[in-house]
Each structure stands twice: as C-alpha cells, then as structure tokens.
Amino acid sequence: MADDAPVPVDACRETTTDLRRVGIAPDFWYPVAVSSTVRREGTFAAVFAGERIALYRGRSGKVYALEDRCAHRQVPLSMGVVEEETLRCCYHAWAYRGNGHISQIPYLPKGCERPPRGVRSYPVREAYGLVFVFPGNPEMAAAAPFPELPQFGAATHRTMTFSRTVRCHYSFMHENLLDMNHQFLHRSVLGRIQPELLGYESGPRFVEARYLFVPAGGRKDRGAGLLSAEGRGGRQTPDVVTIRTEYPYQTLQDVPTGAELPAFSLWTAYVPQDAEQRTCHAYGLLMIAKPPVPGLIHLAWPLIRRFTERVFAQDRMAVEAEQLAWDEQGEDRNHEVFPLILEVRNVLRTNGTPLRPEAATAEPLAVDGPATK
Structure with missing residues (x-):
C-alpha cells in the first residue's frame, strides 16, 4: 500500500472480542450440585457448559462423576442404578466403576472382550455442602487452586x-x-x-x-x-x-x-x-x-x-x-x-x-x- 493511500476505516477501530462469546475456562474446580441432592446410592444429573455429568454417591458415601452417556447406546447414566460403588445403566445394565471403566456387561458372550473404553470420569471434591468437579484437563486438578472459606462451619x-x-x-x-x-x-x-x-x-x-x-x-x-x-x-x-x-x-x-x-x-x-x-x-x-x-x-x-x-x-x-x-x-x-x-x-x-x-x-x-x- 502506498504511503498516501487512504487507510481503511476498519483499520482505525479497536477490535475487541465480545465478552459474551467467551467461554469460562474449564481448568478450575466448579460446583455442580448441592451435596444434599446427591443421596447415598443415588444419582444426580449435573451439567457444565453443555457437558452432561452423572454424579452418584456410592454406599461408602463417596461421590463420583462420570460422563452422562453410556458407552453402549448413549443413554444417560444418571438414569441408572447405584450398586455399592458402581453405577449400572438402566437400559442394558452395563456397569461402570467410579473411574469410568466398564466393570460388567451381563450378557457378554464368553471369549468376547469388553469395549476398549468406558466413559470419561471427572475429578471430584466435596466441600462446603457442595459437589465440585474439575471439567478440564484432569492432570491439572491436583494443582488447581481450591476455594478456601475458613468462616464456613465456624462456631462464630x-x-x-x-x-x-x-x-x-x-x-x-x-x-x-x-x-x-x-x-x-x-x-x-x-x-x-x-x-x-x-x-x-x-x-x-x-x-x-x-x-x-x-x-x-x-x-x-x-x-x-x-x-x-x-x-x-x-x-x-x-x-x-x-x-x-x-x-x-x-x-x-x-x-x-x-x-x-x-x-x-x-x-x-x-x-x-x-x-x-x-x-x-x-x-x-x-x-x-x-x-x-x-x-x-x-x-x-x-x-x-x-x-x-x-x-x-x-x-x-x-x-x-x-x-x-x-x-x-x-x-x-x-x-x-x-x-x-x-x-x-x-x-x-x-x-x-x-x-x-x-x-x-x-x-x-x-x-x-x-x-x-
């Protein structure tokens, strides 16, 4: 472009991304449920930015978080049944451990291997009466800052x-x-x-x-x-x-x-x-x-x-x-x-x-x- 050429109007404007088109960063701990809504040996359908998450509480009281789609036919796992520490799909009774691995397919023929993958699992922490999940890279969960609320539960x-x-x-x-x-x-x-x-x-x-x-x-x-x-x-x-x-x-x-x-x-x-x-x-x-x-x-x-x-x-x-x-x-x-x-x-x-x-x-x-x- 020549030095004396007119400058396009758009080049004089500051271009800033519309904040309402910016998504929240997933590499943090986010609450997705109130603890009391996830009952012992029960399920709860949670969601984070369009990702459906099945929460379930095992017999031990521990809460797990899995992708809310069965690996078999994609039916929501939150519709399933909790058996001790596993979650069984309501449709064909495929069972999943808390880490997302398939633990049982009741009608799997002898000699046939289970599918190589189960479903995604999410790191979970329960604190302050809330259930938190880490929807981002799970390898970053341990080092990610977690809210510190010293006044919660204090006698004062x-x-x-x-x-x-x-x-x-x-x-x-x-x-x-x-x-x-x-x-x-x-x-x-x-x-x-x-x-x-x-x-x-x-x-x-x-x-x-x-x-x-x-x-x-x-x-x-x-x-x-x-x-x-x-x-x-x-x-x-x-x-x-x-x-x-x-x-x-x-x-x-x-x-x-x-x-x-x-x-x-x-x-x-x-x-x-x-x-x-x-x-x-x-x-x-x-x-x-x-x-x-x-x-x-x-x-x-x-x-x-x-x-x-x-x-x-x-x-x-x-x-x-x-x-x-x-x-x-x-x-x-x-x-x-x-x-x-x-x-x-x-x-x-x-x-x-x-x-x-x-x-x-x-x-x-x-x-x-x-x-x-």
Whole structure:
C-alpha cells in the first residue's frame, strides 16, 4: 500500500472480542450440585457448559462423576442404578466403576472382550455442602487452586446456601456484583444507600474494589437492618464492602467501621449450563457472623433469607434483561463508562476460552418460563 493511500476505516477501530462469546475456562474446580441432592446410592444429573455429568454417591458415601452417556447406546447414566460403588445403566445394565471403566456387561458372550473404553470420569471434591468437579484437563486438578472459606462451619458464623439458575452469560453476574452503582435497583429493599468507590486494584487474574456504604435515610428492609452494624448491636455507621473477582470465583465482604472481622462474607461461582453459555447456575455461600445475643441469629434467619432472596430476584431480573438484549441484537451494544467494569471484563476475557464456533453462532435461547431453583 502506498504511503498516501487512504487507510481503511476498519483499520482505525479497536477490535475487541465480545465478552459474551467467551467461554469460562474449564481448568478450575466448579460446583455442580448441592451435596444434599446427591443421596447415598443415588444419582444426580449435573451439567457444565453443555457437558452432561452423572454424579452418584456410592454406599461408602463417596461421590463420583462420570460422563452422562453410556458407552453402549448413549443413554444417560444418571438414569441408572447405584450398586455399592458402581453405577449400572438402566437400559442394558452395563456397569461402570467410579473411574469410568466398564466393570460388567451381563450378557457378554464368553471369549468376547469388553469395549476398549468406558466413559470419561471427572475429578471430584466435596466441600462446603457442595459437589465440585474439575471439567478440564484432569492432570491439572491436583494443582488447581481450591476455594478456601475458613468462616464456613465456624462456631462464630452461620452459612446460607444459594443455588439458582439465571438465564444469562456468567460475565453479567460478575459485573452486577462488582458494580455497586446499581443500588437504585434495590431501593424498595435497601432504602436509599450511597455507595462510594474508595479505590480498586487489578491484575491478570483479579479485580478487587472497596466501597463505602453510607446510609442516606429512608425506608430500610428489616433483613437489611439485621445485617447492618445497628442491627448487630452497634451504632449505625458506614460499612466498607470489598468485592473481588478472583477468576473464576467472586467474593464480597462487609466489614463494619472499626471491626476486625467481616459481618458477613459471600462466596459465589457462576457455572455455565449450556454450550452457548447463555445460562448459568449461581452457587453462593453467605457466611453471617452471629450477633452477641444467643439464639438471635436463628430467630432472624427467615428475615435474612427473605431479604437476600428479594435482592437476588431484582439482580436476576436485571441481568436476564441484559442477556435478552444481547440475544435480540446479536452482539454487545452497551456503553460502559465505569473503569472498574472495563477492568473485570478484561480479566474475564483474557482468562476465558473461545466458545466453539457452533455454540457462538447458535440461535438465541428461549426466555419464556420461570427460572428454576
């Protein structure tokens, strides 16, 4: 091209991959079920980004995770029967060990060898009342970081578990929690609150922001009052809220002014369900410090649950509306001006993985019907 030739218009534009077309990285530990849903000698149909996973708990109490397709006729193994530590397909009774190897084919003729392969197995860990699987390279599982939640199960705290399906790309959930400028959305629950961004830090795999939450008066939900410093027996003072996306998880801590320990801590993971990753399942653990009055936390628990459910319902409404707009337009057309959100988008984009071409160009998901629990 000659020096004085006109430069194509497209060459002057910054080309950035649409974050909603970036898949979550599989080489991490992801919760795929609440432990209580995987009963002893029972099965549970889980999913990760379109991969169907059959969980089953053996007689010993150990949980196993297998590809949810029998090697014989591809019938879901989650429809099968658990016999001690093996899982038997409901169709032709092929039996599988926890490592995915075939242990028995009842009608296999003498002299015939079993098929050379069984089904894929996944590394499994059970912690915090959740079942985690490692959907990526199994050789990386042992060295992959696992969430550390010292307040879970501590005598000083009580934990509330959340498990909800949300019809949106997982990145919308990270943005929603990290961007506290949307408190107007929660005015009917929280009253008037003025969040002030004190500052933030970012790196290749994380973004951490600190907000000062200043009560501005007006009506406040009783559940919010119970979580505030005033509701815990202290004075009504501003709280410092720290929110961190440490790929691929997210945490929030509320520390009252002058306190050493957080009043409550939230740990969340957003696990894609479908291959297009336009639906995710949010797993959350809200660890709440017990007030000094014995038994008060138990009396307040229904109110706290109601409060948190109302806040989550409003957030879900907003992020599902964002996803619907993306589906209708086929691309991300929002105009973000908050540098903090631009930072977390970069973290999610650079640490993620491209979606398969067929998934990225799939038809928009149907949005009718209620979200499931």
